């Protein structure tokens with residue numbers, strides 16, 4: 001009688017497995033028959049009601065039924081998996097003959113790199129040689145040799161990233177002037193594009209930014225040469241009609257020192273929000289190299305004169321493109337960067 005019951009359960013189970021078409025249904029069947037409260041399990045539990053003599057026989061029936069059902073479930077699971085896999089492969093098939101929707105999207109240089117390259121190219125055409133210098137610098141090259149006194153505020157921790165007492169992240173590419181003048185005899189005509197670092201961070205300042213230093217040392221250079229070089233640069237980089245204005249300024253390493261303004265590229269000098277209604281935009285610092293700097297580098301200041309300038313690359317980009325927030329250039333937002341291609 002028990003055997004008939006087991007056979008009945010087994011038959012019902014096999015029928016359900018046969019009709020099942022997905023893994024959820026198979027799982028439900030497993031629980032229904034083989035689970036802790038499953039029908040086959042229930043028969044096994046009832047074994048204790050049978051006599052000791054009958055138990056082995058009943059145990060065998062139940063075990064056989066269980067094994068059979070498990071085997072058939074495993075087969076069914078495999079065949080369902082196989083069908084799913086086949087379906088997925090069919091769906092994922094690639095048609096290599098299809099043409100791409102908008103062609104290939106090609107990467108581009110960051111606008112700051114483009115600007116740096118443009119500026120560098122203009123000076124190369126004017127006969128300047130490109131030089132490089134270290135970003136980790138001795139305070140001697142960044143300050144002392146540039147005639148910057150020991151108590152100058154730019155040497156403070158709040159204005160300079162120090163690595164140790166006399167090592168720092170250079171705050172200006174002017175440090176390269178010293179390297180060049182100590183290793184090369186005049187005439188010198190170099191530019192040095194490079195990264196500089198200062199502890200500033202807001203819409204118009206970044207802790208890392210780029211400068212392009214320019215230096216000319218020769219027997220006859222004057223402030224007038226500085227002006228014509230920068231006028232030529234402004235004409236080629238901004239526009240034919242861009243004007244250059246010098247305002248007196250102060251840098252310890254140049255005398256006289258000037259702040260160089262450009263007529264506003266956006267309004268042409270009439271006054272707008274970019275130039276704060278003044279018609280002029282400040283672009284760079286420059287001047288005639290201080291005799292102390294020439295002498296410190298072993299150049300006879302009674303024989304030679306120098307002119308120098310330091311262009312802010314981010315500033316130049318902001319002026320050229322009318323950008324108010326420098327961070328847009330660093331954010332790597334592809335929608336913004338794409339506009340400068």
Ligand code: PHE
Pocket residue numbers: 171172173174251254284285286287308309310
């Ligand atoms: N080094 C100066 C700065 O970072 C710019 C400068 C360069 C001024 C060369 C004069 C001569 O502000």
